[in-house]
Amino acid sequence: MQPIRATLTTMLLLSTALLGGAGGVARAQALPGPTDIPSSILLSHNSDIDRLTQLTHRAGPLGVAAEKALDLLKRHHRREVEYILPPLTLVPALASGKASPEMRWAIDMSDKVKANREEIFQEHVAITEVMTALRVEAQKVDDLDAAEFAEDAVADSVADMEIQEPTSVLVGEILRARLGIAK
Amino acid sequence: MIGHSETFHDRRSAAVSRSAFTLSLVVVAGLMVPVAARAQDADAGKTVFKQICSICHEVAPGRNRIGPTLFGIAGRKSGSVEGYNYSDGNKGANLTWDAATLDRYLANPRGVVPGTKMAYGGLKDDQKRRDLIGYLGTLK
Numbered sequence: 001m002q003p004i005r006a007t008l009t010t011m012l013l014l015s016t017a018l019l020g021g022a023g024g025v026a027r028a029q030a031l032p033g034p035t036d037i038p039s040s041i042l043l044s045h046n047s048d049i050d051r052l053t054q055l056t057h058r059a060g061p062l063g064v065a066a067e068k069a070l071d072l073l074k075r076h077h078r079r080e081v082e083y084i085l086p087p088l089t090l091v092p093a094l095a096s097g098k099a100s101p102e103m104r105w106a107i108d109m110s111d112k113v114k115a116n117r118e119e120i121f122q123e124h125v126a127i128t129e130v131m132t133a134l135r136v137e138a139q140k141v142d143d144l145d146a147a148e149f150a151e152d153a154v155a156d157s158v159a160d161m162e163i164q165e166p167t168s169v170l171v172g173e174i175l176r177a178r179l180g181i182a183k
Numbered sequence: 184m185i186g187h188s189e190t191f192h193d194r195r196s197a198a199v200s201r202s203a204f205t206l207s208l209v210v211v212a213g214l215m216v217p218v219a220a221r222a223q224d225a226d227a228g229k230t231v232f233k234q235i236c237s238i239c240h241e242v243a244p245g246r247n248r249i250g251p252t253l254f255g256i257a258g259r260k261s262g263s264v265e266g267y268n269y270s271d272g273n274k275g276a277n278l279t280w281d282a283a284t285l286d287r288y289l290a291n292p293r294g295v296v297p298g299t300k301m302a303y304g305g306l307k308d309d310q311k312r313r314d315l316i317g318y319l320g321t322l323k
Contacts, residue, residue, distance in 0.1 A: 121293075128304075135238055136234050
């Protein structure tokens with residue numbers, strides 16, 4: 001999952017940078033809004049949900065463990081889509097040195113990530129627990145696909161904590177600094 | 184008739200007392216069994232490691248994954264494995280991973296090292312924790 005996500009993210013950043021050369025007016029019209037999320041991450045989310053949904057069809061405790069994991073992952077994705085990921089759509093523009101008042105919506109979201117950091121962390125703890133349980137059941141029946149999914153999901157969860165969530169916070173900080181908005 | 188009844192009750196009371204005494208012995212013996220089983224069992228700890236920890240950790244030297252390698256953890260300073268990118272919380276914890284510290288940390292990681300990025304709620308089962316620490320002590 002990680003390499004796919006990284007590749008898609010790079011492609012997204014490159015295409016955004018290329019499109020950014022089209023002119024100021026076009027850039028302003030193409031600015032992402034508060035309901036947008038990076039398409040690479042949306043793709044990754046959908047892929048994870050599809051794979052996990054398939055695992056819920058496995059017989060016995062493995063299927064049950066997959067159902068628990070699916071419920072939790074969907075909940076986490078809803079939170080990400082609500083306020084963690086939208087600020088990330090502005091990263092390419094911010095990396096190019098831009099900032100505009102139309103981006104202010106991201107500040108509130110960014111602040112919410114910061115305020116809910118511990119709650120979000122506890123959700124990652126819960127993800128680790130359900131994925132560990134899924135892996136245990138997978139190993140009991142030699143289901144390598146399910147075990148690998150669980151391991152990848154935990155790695156993704158850590159990547160969220162190490163990169164995604166702090167970046168979302170940074171977007172708010174950068175916008176504040178560039179737009180001259182006090183805390 | 185009454186005398187016969189009293190004798191019967193006496194016998195029954197004595198039987199009940201004997202049963203209660205026997206039951207007490209069984210309960211006491213039952214309580215002692217877990218006490219005897221509280222010693223560390225490194226083999227059982229290895230199973231705990233495989234089930235819970237191995238999703239993030241390796242035990243081979245130099246092999247960091249999501250978490251740092253646990254090889255040589257006993258007696259090691261916190262935040263000191265080369266090549267692993269620790270959280271600020273772990274870097275600044277200044278702990279030595281002896282049995283007592285590991286016991287507290289494994290029971291409640293975030294409580295002992297605030298800011299740790301180890302997304303694990305803690306191993307609440309005392310015996311499993313002891314066993315795991317026993318196993319971790321063999322990794323050298």
